[in-house]
Amino acid sequence: MRPRIYLFGDSITEESFTDGGWGSSLANHFSRTMDVVLRGYSGYNTRWALKVVEKVFPPPERGGVPMAVTVFFGANDACLPDRCSGFQHVSVDEYRKNLHAIIAFLKKRWPSVRILLITPPPIDEDGRLQNPFVENESGLPERTNEAAGRYAKACLAVAAECGIPAVDLWTKMQQIPGWQKAYLRDGLHLNKGGQRVVFEEIILGLKGAGLSLETLPVDLPLIAEIDPKDPMKSFEN
Amino acid sequence: MRPRIYLFGDSITEESFTDGGWGSSLANHFSRTMDVVLRGYSGYNTRWALKVVEKVFPPPERGGVPMAVTVFFGANDACLPDRCSGFQHVSVDEYRKNLHAIIAFLKKRWPSVRILLITPPPIDEDGRLQNPFVENESGLPERTNEAAGRYAKACLAVAAECGIPAVDLWTKMQQIPGWQKAYLRDGLHLNKGGQRVVFEEIILGLKGAGLSLETLPVDLPLIAEIDPKDPMKSFEN
Numbered sequence: 085m086r087p088r089i090y091l092f093g094d095s096i097t098e099e100s101f102t103d104g105g106w107g108s109s110l111a112n113h114f115s116r117t118m119d120v121v122l123r124g125y126s127g128y129n130t131r132w133a134l135k136v137v138e139k140v141f142p143p144p145e146r147g148g149v150p151m152a153v154t155v156f157f158g159a160n161d162a163c164l165p166d167r168c169s170g171f172q173h174v175s176v177d178e179y180r181k182n183l184h185a186i187i188a189f190l191k192k193r194w195p196s197v198r199i200l201l202i203t204p205p206p207i208d209e210d211g212r213l214q215n216p217f218v219e220n221e222s223g224l225p226e227r228t229n230e231a232a233g234r235y236a237k238a239c240l241a242v243a244a245e246c247g248i249p250a251v252d253l254w255t256k257m258q259q260i261p262g263w264q265k266a267y268l269r270d271g272l273h274l275n276k277g278g279q280r281v282v283f284e285e286i287i288l289g290l291k292g293a294g295l296s297l298e299t300l301p302v303d304l305p306l307i308a309e310i311d312p313k314d315p316m317k318s319f320e321n
Numbered sequence: 322m323r324p325r326i327y328l329f330g331d332s333i334t335e336e337s338f339t340d341g342g343w344g345s346s347l348a349n350h351f352s353r354t355m356d357v358v359l360r361g362y363s364g365y366n367t368r369w370a371l372k373v374v375e376k377v378f379p380p381p382e383r384g385g386v387p388m389a390v391t392v393f394f395g396a397n398d399a400c401l402p403d404r405c406s407g408f409q410h411v412s413v414d415e416y417r418k419n420l421h422a423i424i425a426f427l428k429k430r431w432p433s434v435r436i437l438l439i440t441p442p443p444i445d446e447d448g449r450l451q452n453p454f455v456e457n458e459s460g461l462p463e464r465t466n467e468a469a470g471r472y473a474k475a476c477l478a479v480a481a482e483c484g485i486p487a488v489d490l491w492t493k494m495q496q497i498p499g500w501q502k503a504y505l506r507d508g509l510h511l512n513k514g515g516q517r518v519v520f521e522e523i524i525l526g527l528k529g530a531g532l533s534l535e536t537l538p539v540d541l542p543l544i545a546e547i548d549p550k551d552p553m554k555s556f557e558n
Contacts, residue, residue: 085379101349108345111359112338121356122348127544135556136541142322146385171549304373307364312408319372 085148086303088119089290092133092140093156096205096273096282098124106274106282113287117300118151129160129174130182137189149194152295154286155186158204158235159272162227168218169226176238183242198293200286201243201250203236205278206257208264211271227272249292251285322385323540325356326527329370329377330393333442333510333519335361343511343519350524354537355388366397366411367419374426386431389532391523392423395441395472396509399464405455406463413475420479435530437523438480438487440473442515443494445501448508464509486529488522 091097091107100107101122111120123140125133133140141147161174161182174182183201190197212225220226236254243250257263257278264271267278274282290296305318328334328344337344338359348357360377362370370377378384398411398419411419420438427434449462457463473491480487494500494515501508504515511519527533542555 085383098352099349101345101352103345104340105345105349108338108340108342108348111345111348112336112342115335115338115359115361119358121358122352124352125541127547132552132556135553139541142385146322148379148383171547171552304362304376310364310408315369315408316372319369 086119087117087151087300088121088148089114089152089154090121090123090141090150091154091156092123093154093202094124094128094160095126096124096159097122097154097156098126099273100124100279100282102279104276104279106279106286109279109283110286113283113297114300116302116304116306117297118295121150127160127172128157129172130157130179130186131161131174133157134182134185134189137186141190141193144193150197152198152200152290152293153190154200154202155183155190156202157183158239159227159232162204162207162231162235164226164228164231167224167226168216168220168222176234179235180238180242183239184246187242187246187248198290198295199246199248200289200293201239201248202282202286203239203250203252203254204232205253205268205272205274206263207232208268208271211264211268213271215270225271249289251282251289253282253285256285257281323356324354324388324537325358325385326351326389326391327358327360327378327387328391328393329360330391330439331361331365331397332363333361333396334359334391334393335363336510337361337516337519339516341513341516343516343523346516346520347523350520350534351537353539353541353543354534355532358387364397364409365394366409367394367416367423368398368411370394371419371422371426374423378427378430381430387434389435389437389527389530390427391437391439392420392427393439394420395476396464396469399441399444399468399472401463401465401468404461404463405453405457405459413471416472417475417479420476421483424479424483424485435527435532436483436485437526437530438476438485439519439523440476440487440489440491441469442490442505442509442511443500444469445505445508448501448505450508452507462508486526488519488526490519490522493522494518
């Protein structure tokens with residue numbers, strides 16, 4: 085059976101199959117080697133994710149063992165508690181504990197599974213004020229970059245504690261001037277540039293975990309390997 | 322377990338997760354309702370597809386029962402036998418028989434599965450001459466639109482014989498003037514416009530088979546349904 089990678093996360097994952105999205109780019113990249121399966125839940129924080137994780141993933145006897153799972157939460161946990169999206173807020177301490185519990189669940193269910201943690205992206209506060217999800221007359225963004233950074237740091241700490249790889253999107257994206265508009269479309273969600281960065285970073289992260297086009301077997305003979313003079317020979321076994 | 326649709330076909334399927342591709346559009350459309358799983362094999366005709374179909378799909382006890390399968394072959398079967406891609410040619414009679422056998426296999430494995438047949442797209446012969454896959458000094462295209470049309474007609478006949486729905490891409494695409502450049506990038510494969518047509522036609526075909534956002538259950542509560550004053554209530558059951 086072809087290996088499978090689950091993409092587990094919030095809206096940034098749920099939107100990953102839009103035009104040029106990182107999920108579709110992964111599916112295209114691994115088109116003959118790995119199934120890319122979407123499990124994105126807009127608005128979810130780690131508290132809600134942990135509550136539903138049993139339902140999100142099929143039991144081993146029904147779904148087989150996935151090769152990898154990306155776990156990409158924090159953008160909603162990091163909503164400030166006293167602002168207009170405060171009901172999504174989870175403290176950074178609870179975020180850490182929830183990530184640990186999600187990882188423990190995945191490792192218990194599938195001991196061999198590779199987990200790749202992804203930090204929340206940086207926040208462009210001006211972009212958030214221009215594109216509020218809900219009515220926001222306070223003049224204050226519901227998320228700040230400083231808060232997102234604390235969750236990103238906690239995410240990296242969890243990865244280190246568990247000995248699993250992580251993509252530090254928060255830091256990576258801030259490395260170029262103008263990242264606010266180069267990578268984000270509304271101060272939080274990815275535009276095409278941001279989708280590209282996430283795709284490239286995940287490819288690198290998976291490669292580090294031993295999963296790449298060089299190591300994964302190709303599903304069935306490639307057209308370039310089929311002998312035009314005797315095509316059926318390729319299908320004998 | 323979330324329902325699944327397999328996309329089974331040749332390069333036009335294998336490429337369906339490129340930017341704006343019909344596969345990624347389907348995955349995005351069904352992001353909270355259905356898994357879209359790629360099984361595209363560049364260059365394959367129905368003879369080769371039939372030879373590998375057992376390996377392409379997991380046995381029922383391991384992979385569960387998919388909700389639907391799109392079967393999208395014919396572009397390679399329709400290569401002319403005496404031209405430069407002749408080794409991919411399959412006669413229109415054999416194409417019919419092979420499609421019947423693929424459908425019989427799928428129905429036997431999963432009696433409840435919905436199958437959606439898709440005809441090959443029309444061929445822009447000029448586009449093929451400008452973008453040959455292999456060296457072609459003959460001045461003649463390896464595929465013609467007339468031949469593709471015969472396979473499309475056979476595909477529709479098979480669908481009618483089996484009582485299953487079909488998307489008549491060959492006819493649909495030729496309904497607008499300039500379809501050659503509006504929908505195809507090399508006389509055969511889809512550009513963004515063509516990807517869009519395939520996506521829209523498949524959505525219609527699936528809707529006709531009872532599969533749509535209106536009928537499929539949403540996987541876990543939507544953010545809009547979660548009470549901001551008591552979010553955990555949504556996750557009690």
